[in-house]
Amino acid sequence: MFFKKYLxxxxxxxxxxxxxxxxxDNLIMREYYEFERKQTMKKKHLLSGVMALLLSxxxxxxxxxxxxxxxxxxxxxxxxxxxxxxxxxxxxTLSAGTPVPGGSVIxxxxxxxxxxxxxxxxxxxxxxxxxxxxxxxVKPTSTGDLxxxxxxxxxxSDDAKVYTFTLRDGITFHDxxxxxxxxxxxxxxxxxxxxxxxxxxxxxxxxxIKDEKTIEVTLNESYxxxxxxxxxAIIPESNEDPVGSxxxxxxxxxxxxxxxxxxxxxxxxxxxxxxxPSLDKVEFKFIADVxxxxxxxxxxxxxILKYLTTAQAETxxxxxxxxxxxxxxxxxxxxxxxxxxxxxxxxxxxxxxGVDRDAINNFxxxxxxxxxxxxxxxxxxxxxxxxxxxxYSYDPEKxxxxxxxxxxxxxxxxxxxxxxxxxxxxxxxxxxxxxxxQIGVRTTLNQVDWSTWLEDVYxxxxxxxxxxxxxGTMVPSDLIKKYTTxxxxxxxxxxxxxxxxxFAEAFATIDDAKKVELYKQCQMILAEDAAAVFIEDPANLVxxxxxxxxxxxxxxxxxxxxxxxxxxE
Amino acid sequence: xxxxxxxxxxxxxxxxLISFLSFTAFSVIPGDAALSRLxxxxxxxxxxxxxxxxxxxxxxxxxxxxxxxxAVRGDFGESYRYEGITVSSLxxxxxxxxxxxxxxxxxxxxxxxxxxxxxxARFSGKWIDTVTNQLTQIIMAVPPFFLGMILTYVFxxxxxxxxxxxxxxxxxxxRESVRYLLYPALAVALPKIAMVIKFxxxxxxxxxxxxxxxxxxxxxxxxxxxxxxxxxxxxxxxVITFLAxxxxxxxxxxxxxxxxxxxxxxxxxxxxSITSRDYPVVQAIVLYVTAVVxxxxxVVDILYQVLDPRVKTV
Numbered sequence: 097m098f099f100k101k102y103l104x105x106x107x108x109x110x111x112x113x114x115x116x117x118x119x120x121d122n123l124i125m126r127e128y129y130e131f132e133r134k135q136t137m138k139k140k141h142l143l144s145g146v147m148a149l150l151l152s153x154x155x156x157x158x159x160x161x162x163x164x165x166x167x168x169x170x171x172x173x174x175x176x177x178x179x180x181x182x183x184x185x186x187x188x189t190l191s192a193g194t195p196v197p198g199g200s201v202i203x204x205x206x207x208x209x210x211x212x213x214x215x216x217x218x219x220x221x222x223x224x225x226x227x228x229x230x231x232x233x234v235k236p237t238s239t240g241d242l243x244x245x246x247x248x249x250x251x252x253s254d255d256a257k258v259y260t261f262t263l264r265d266g267i268t269f270h271d272x273x274x275x276x277x278x279x280x281x282x283x284x285x286x287x288x289x290x291x292x293x294x295x296x297x298x299x300x301x302x303x304x305i306k307d308e309k310t311i312e313v314t315l316n317e318s319y320x321x322x323x324x325x326x327x328x329a330i331i332p333e334s335n336e337d338p339v340g341s342x343x344x345x346x347x348x349x350x351x352x353x354x355x356x357x358x359x360x361x362x363x364x365x366x367x368x369x370x371x372x373p374s375l376d377k378v379e380f381k382f383i384a385d386v387x388x389x390x391x392x393x394x395x396x397x398x399x400i401l402k403y404l405t406t407a408q409a410e411t412x413x414x415x416x417x418x419x420x421x422x423x424x425x426x427x428x429x430x431x432x433x434x435x436x437x438x439x440x441x442x443x444x445x446x447x448x449x450g451v452d453r454d455a456i457n458n459f460x461x462x463x464x465x466x467x468x469x470x471x472x473x474x475x476x477x478x479x480x481x482x483x484x485x486x487x488y489s490y491d492p493e494k495x496x497x498x499x500x501x502x503x504x505x506x507x508x509x510x511x512x513x514x515x516x517x518x519x520x521x522x523x524x525x526x527x528x529x530x531x532x533x534q535i536g537v538r539t540t541l542n543q544v545d546w547s548t549w550l551e552d553v554y555x556x557x558x559x560x561x562x563x564x565x566x567x568g569t570m571v572p573s574d575l576i577k578k579y580t581t582x583x584x585x586x587x588x589x590x591x592x593x594x595x596x597x598x599f600a601e602a603f604a605t606i607d608d609a610k611k612v613e614l615y616k617q618c619q620m621i622l623a624e625d626a627a628a629v630f631i632e633d634p635a636n637l638v639x640x641x642x643x644x645x646x647x648x649x650x651x652x653x654x655x656x657x658x659x660x661x662x663x664x665e
Numbered sequence: 666x667x668x669x670x671x672x673x674x675x676x677x678x679x680x681x682l683i684s685f686l687s688f689t690a691f692s693v694i695p696g697d698a699a700l701s702r703l704x705x706x707x708x709x710x711x712x713x714x715x716x717x718x719x720x721x722x723x724x725x726x727x728x729x730x731x732x733x734x735x736a737v738r739g740d741f742g743e744s745y746r747y748e749g750i751t752v753s754s755l756x757x758x759x760x761x762x763x764x765x766x767x768x769x770x771x772x773x774x775x776x777x778x779x780x781x782x783x784x785x786a787r788f789s790g791k792w793i794d795t796v797t798n799q800l801t802q803i804i805m806a807v808p809p810f811f812l813g814m815i816l817t818y819v820f821x822x823x824x825x826x827x828x829x830x831x832x833x834x835x836x837x838x839x840r841e842s843v844r845y846l847l848y849p850a851l852a853v854a855l856p857k858i859a860m861v862i863k864f865x866x867x868x869x870x871x872x873x874x875x876x877x878x879x880x881x882x883x884x885x886x887x888x889x890x891x892x893x894x895x896x897x898x899x900x901x902x903x904v905i906t907f908l909a910x911x912x913x914x915x916x917x918x919x920x921x922x923x924x925x926x927x928x929x930x931x932x933x934x935x936x937x938s939i940t941s942r943d944y945p946v947v948q949a950i951v952l953y954v955t956a957v958v959x960x961x962x963x964v965v966d967i968l969y970q971v972l973d974p975r976v977k978t979v
Contacts, residue, residue, distance in 0.1 A: 292711055339748050356749060383927055391822065395829040546940060547697065547940065547941065550696070
C-alpha cells in the first residue's frame with residue numbers, strides 16, 4: 097500500500113525533473129521570442145516610447161531625490177565605460193592602480209587539461225595553460241606578431257626554405273640547467289616524431305646544429321608561413337618524464353597537477369625577462385560546469401573567469417572588472433555539401449540569407465561579437481577579408497526565391513547536429529532553426545555529446561549541418577586548408593575547383609603581399625560559394641577581480657599569467 | 666555461515682554481469698577515447714598510435730578478458746584520459762570524499778526524518794502533520810541539482826555560511842571538509858528525508874490499525890507507550906529496507922550534487938570519465954557502486970532477521 101504511495105510521489109518527482117530539463121531548453125527560445133518582440137516593439141512604437149519617456153521624466157521630477165540618484169549612478173557608469181574604452185585603446189588591457197609585486201591568482205577553467213606533454217596535439221584550453229610553462233624559439237605576442245624567446249634572433253633565407261635560429265645567452269630551464277642547442281634539436285625532432293608524417297610539420301626536412309649557439313632548420317620546399325610552427329616548446333633532453341614533471345623555460349614553473357581539480361604553477365625566478373612575472377603563484381582550477389563556475393566567481397573562490405554571458409557580466413557586481421575581447425573563433429553553421437540539397441550552392445546561399453546573424457549576436461552576446469562572412473578570425477587583421485562580411489544580409493524573401501530556383505519551393509528537412517555540452521552552440525542552433533522555419537526549411541536539432549560529435553560529425557563526416565566554432569593557430573592556411581578537396585579535415589565534403597587552385601597558389605607563394613592577396617581571394621570564394629553559414633567571432637567577456645590588472649587577450653590560445661599583476665585596492 | 670557464502674557468490678556473479686554489461690555498453694555507444702583525448706586537431710597517426718597503446722582496436726572479448734584478469738588482481742589499469750595515472754590512484758583520491766558525503770547525508774536523513782515521521786503519524790490530521798505533508802510533497806518534486814543550486818545561492822552567496830568552491834580535502838582538514846560537505850549533503854538528503862518521513866508516517870499509521878494495538882490499548886497503555894513500545898518496533902521494519910535503498914540511492918544523488926558544489930568526489934569523476942570515454946575509470950566506479958548496492962541489500966537481509974525473528978534464512 098505505501099509502496100503505491102511512494103511510487104506515486106516518485107513519479108511526480110520524475111515528472112517534475114523532466115519538466116525542469118525541458119524548461120531549460122525551452123527557456124532560451126522563450127527568452128529569444130521575448131527579445132525579438134521587444135526589438136520589433138521598439139521600432140513600431142517609437143511614439144509610445146517617447147510618451148513613456150515623457151511620463152517617466154514627469155515621474156522622476158515628482159520623485160525628487162530618487163531622480164537625482166538615478167542620474168548620478170548613470171554618470172558613474174558612463175565614466176567607468178569611458179575608462180574602459182580608453183584602456184582598450186592603449187593596449188587592449190586594463191591598467192589601473194599601482195602594481196604590487198607578488199600575489200596569486202586562481203583562474204577558473206571549465207575543462208581539464210588534455211596532456212601536459214607540449215608536443216602532443218591538444219585543445220585550446222590546454223594550450224591556454226601551458227603557454228605559461230613552455231616557450232618555443234619564438235613566441236606569439238598579444239598583437240599577433242612573433243618575437244624571439246628561447247632564440248635571441250632568427251634569420252629566414254630569401255627562398256623561405258632555411259630558417260636559422262640563434263640561442264639566447266644565459267637562458268635556463270626551470271630546474272636551473274642552461275638550455276643547450278642539443279635540447280633545441282631534441283625538441284624539434286621529438287615534435288616531428290610525435291606529429292607524424294601526415295602533419296603540417298612534416299615539411300621540415302632537417303634540423304642541424306651549426307655551432308653551440310646556432311641551429312638551422314631546412315624545409316622540403318619554400319614555405320613562408322613556417323615561423324609560427326617554431327613556437328613548439330623547447331624542453332630538456334635530460335627530463336625522462338615530460339608528462340609527470342614538466343620542465344620548460346616559461347615564466348612559471350610546474351608545482352602540481354591533480355586531474356579534474358587543478359594545476360598549480362609558481363613564479364620561475366630565473367626567467368630570462370627581467371621583472372617578469374609579477375605574480376608568485378598561479379592556479380588553474382577546473383570546474384565541472386559553467387553555472388557552478390559562475391557561482392564560485394561570485395563567492396570569490398576564483399579570480400578570473402572567461403566566457404561570461406552578457407547577463408552574468410551585468411550582474412557580477414563591483415568586485416570584478418569586465419574585460420572585453422573576442423574568443424578568436426570562427427563560429428558558424430557548417431554544412432555537409434557532399435550530398436542532398438546542401439550540395440547545391442543556391443541552397444547554401446539561401447541558408448546564408450535566411451539566418452539573421454545580427455539577431456544571434458544581439459541576443460547571445462549583447463551585440464558585442466564581430467560579425468564575419470568567411471572563415472578567418474578578424475584579429476588576424478593582416479589576412480582578414482572584411483568585404484566578406486557584407487556578402488549576405490538577412491533577407492528571407494531572397495532566401496525563398498533562391499530555394500525555389502534550386503528546385504525546393506517547399507523547402508526541405510534539415511537536421512542540425514550540435515554538441516550538447518556547449519550551450520553557446522545549442523542556443524545558436526535553436527535560434528537558427530527558428531529563423532530557417534520562416535523560409536520553409538524544416539529544421540530539427542540533434543544534440544549529441546562531445547565524444548559522439550567528434551567521432552560522428554568531425555571524423556565521420558556523417559551529418560547535415562552542425563553549429564561549432566573553429567579556433568586557429570597564427571597560420572592562416574591552418575584555418576582554411578580544410579576547404580580543399582579531399583583534405584583530411586574536410587569533414588564538410590566541400591569541393592570547389594577554383595578554391596583548390598587559388599589556395600594551392602597562395603600556399604606556395606613567398607611574396608608576402610601577394611600571399612595576403614590570394615588568401616583574401618580564397619576567403620571571398622568561401623563566402624560567395626556559401627561554403628558554410630559564417631556567423632561571428634563571439635565576444636569574450638572576462639571577469640577579473642579588482643585587485644588584478646594586466647589581463648591580456650591573444651589572437652591565439654594563450655592565457656598569459658605573466659602579464660597579470662596585483663594592484664593596490 | 667552458509668547464508669554469508671551464498672550472498673558472497675551472488676555478489677560476485679552480480680559484479681561479473683554488471684562489469685560485462687557496462688563493458689559491452691561502452692563499446693556500442695559512439696565516441697572514441699583516443700579522439701576525446703587528442704581533440705579534433707590530431708592527425709591519423711597520432712590517433713592510431715594512441716589506440717594501439719591503449720589497445721582500443723583489440724576485439725571486445727580480448728579487451729574484456731585483459732581487463733578482468735587485471736581487475737581480479739585489484740589492478741584496474743591506467744586511465745585513458747590521464748596519461749600515466751592509474752585508475753586506483755584516481756579513485757583513492759576521491760573515494761574518501763564521496764564516502765564522507767554519503768555518511769553525512771545518511772546521518773542527516775536518520776536524525777531528521779525518523780523523529781518527524783513519528784511526529785507526523787502521532788499527530789496525524791493535525792497541523793503539524795499537514796505542514797510536513799505539504800513540505801515533503803514539495804521537496805520530493807524538486808530535482809537534486811536544482812536544490813543544490815538553491816542551497817549554494819542561499820547559504821553560500823547570501824548568508825555566507827560557506828564559500829562555494831573552497832572545498833578542503835578530508836585528508837587535509839577533516840573538520841573544514843565536513844563543514845563544507847554539510848550543504849551538499851543536505852541537497853542529497855532533503856528529497857530522501859521527505860520520502861522517509863512519508864514512508865514512516867504511513868507505516869506507523871497502518872500498524873496502528875492492527876489488532877495487537879487494540880489489545881495494547883485495552884491493557885491500559887497510554888498513547889505514547891503503545892507507539893514507542895509496540896508500534897514503532899513493527900513499523901520500522903519496512904522503513905529499514907527502505908533506508909537501505911535510500912543509502913544506495915544517495916550515491917546516485919551525490920553524482921549530480923558533487924557537480925553543482927564542485928566537490929571532487931566519485932560522482933564528478935564518473936561524469937567526466939563518461940564524457941571523455943575513459944572506460945577503465947567508468948568500469949571501476951560502476952563496479953564500486955554495484956558492490957555498495959549489493960552489500961547494502963545483504964546488510965538489510967541480516968538486519969531484517971535481527972529485527973523480525975519470524976523471518977528465517979531461506
